[in-house]
Amino acid sequence: MRLIKEVSQMKIWSENARKNGVRIALVPTMGYFHEGHLALMRKAKTLANKVVVSIFVNPIQFGPQEDLKEYPRDLERDASLAQEVGVDVVFAPNAKDMYPQVYQTYVEVTELSKPLCGAKRPGHFKGVATVCLKLFNIVKPHLAVFGLKDYQQFLVVKRMIADLNLDVEIVGHPIVREKDGLAMSSRNIYLSPEERKSAVCLYKALCLAKEKVKKGLKDTNILQKELEEFILSHPYTKVDYIEFRDPEHLIEVREITEPTLLALAVFIGKARLIDNMIIEP
């Protein structure tokens, strides 16, 4: 496995690979790998000849009050995990190479970036779209694999690809969960043992909603209130949002008559965790 740190070197690798007819898959990550990341890499391996995993804690997708500095990093461990999975290249650029001092170009996917995490984290999806576009241009992948825990991110990047006429196929991978159901996330490291116990309430809330809808409760207003109550019955929790949206355009849903995205963002102590599920009517 190669570890490439320079943008120019990555470009050369990718140009050569393309010239040789190699099909490239990219797994864009912020590192600090867990089983979720490794699942994306394994999926990528089945879809391409060569897998590139990028590791870059992208500063422009963090708000000024967010956890850019604390975000966990361990390149050595990540590189060794990636190698075990059979990744071909770990691309770990530094921020100055990605955003030199004169940097000033940003991509915005307007409508899909407005609700949910976009409303709570202004500028977040502009940062995500911009870095993904840069990574696509540098790594030149035929396809890119994203985890569906970041469902809105998946939609934003998919829309950007279509709108900008990019030749990248986007593949979404189902959420990978701990045994008790907690969605895997690098941010779970922030949880104290007590908070970790509470954190399962996100997944439990999703399951509760699924069950209630199955039993005939279709009014999302009522569901939202019941879920909020359920989550707040767990210690250390603060609800950021609980929303029902259509899974394609993220339009608000009042009554569940079609498959509907239920998306949650909940603070558990200082950690802001997200999770989601498509709820069948």
Added chain:
Amino acid sequence: MRLIKEVSQMKIWSENARKNGVRIALVPTMGYFHEGHLALMRKAKTLANKVVVSIFVNPIQFGPQEDLKEYPRDLERDASLAQEVGVDVVFAPNAKDMYPQVYQTYVEVTELSKPLCGAKRPGHFKGVATVCLKLFNIVKPHLAVFGLKDYQQFLVVKRMIADLNLDVEIVGHPIVREKDGLAMSSRNIYLSPEERKSAVCLYKALCLAKEKVKKGLKDTNILQKELEEFILSHPYTKVDYIEFRDPEHLIEVREITEPTLLALAVFIGKARLIDNMIIEP
């Protein structure tokens, strides 16, 4: 010469050309060709194996009060002129194919888009950057040729290419002028015969400034006032801006001690014309 109207067809042509090792040059235009456009095409021919000229009156770079509807169009004449010059493909997509109903992705080059035409035409350079990025992704050129009459546009696109890690070389072509010095522009068609006579005042003002600087007048404030007076001494004129900026970052210049961009925008009747010159100290 091929005339391609569909985005998907253009992509197929470009992919095949790339596979066959063809070096592609793109000349992005809004059509209604004059000698300036043809000069860009001839330049492109010397730099690549195949030349693609795009013709697209890009709605998103026009403000709501601007001349999108009146902008002159003549695809048949354009195609025949392009063919005479030896262009390989005219790419003339329609707006619905470029911007389908769900379209929502925009690229912004923040700092370089602020002054000059960016200040007078809000959103203009966002529209320019976005359409150029789309054209680059569709046509996949190795290089693109832009006219330097639109100097700020040239800088914006150049910055976007660097910031987004695109593999496109950008080539600027000197302004092509009429015999009396008027910069060629599709918008010159808007001028009545009397206005056409006045319109040469842009070029004359640039030459006047060059001469005054040569003679030792370096204060751009004084120069600006003298140029304004000069322009307004011509009938039908209204000054939009007269500015002295550094030619790389477009920072305002107070005293001409380095090569300096003098950029003008002047209404002649209803037509808004621009012109520029690099003034040596």
